[in-house]
Amino acid sequence: MSNSVGFWKRFLAEVLDSIIIGIPLAVIFGLITGQWEDDNISTFVVFLYTMFVPIFWYGYTVGKRMMGIRIVRVDGKKISIGTMLLRCLVAGIVYGITLGIGFIVSAFMVGLRKDHRAIHDFIAGTYVTSNKP
Template identity: 45%
Template structure:
């Protein structure tokens, strides 16, 4: 079993992915609307959803941020996550975090920090883990 990735490396990958999605949104806004400003929030949200949901399915558990930092999402048996696992992880996990008004996010951060396996709530929902590659 590979070493689980801790809080700070996962947080850095999350921030990196956010910057990447933001840049893509701004560039797409420039192409479609001819301006660098006033990027529609819906566009950014849709790009972010598709990026976090589909890229790990097609790229063996990596997003660009995770790849840069040498970590990846895997299923508990070490295999690559499929579409169902990513739907559970991103959409159902996101619903849990929203329904708990963010308390679930705080609990997940603590879980990653203190649990030996470094798994968060969305990892348990989806049967996934984040490990060093």
């Protein structure tokens, strides 16, 4: 795993995705539906974005691309829907079952481990790198 990326670059990529994708989607759905408190639809669309954009864009999301980082599989194969389901959905369930403790542990793993892999990376067999496709 060459050029694995640590906590701050990954964190900033998530912040950029939230600002560039998440907030505009929430505003658009709020304007369309008039329901500003119910963000289920925009949350679902953000989930689909997180799932599918890396599959079709070499492991990048908009935020990751801006930070020069991307998701790759440990075995070198192309990211698939199965990979992203494991990374997003299954990991999300694990984080939910542990009441967020797993998420906090993952943040420390990314910051402290030499390979910078989080729980969701281990579940999906992925890591985040600065290597270009």
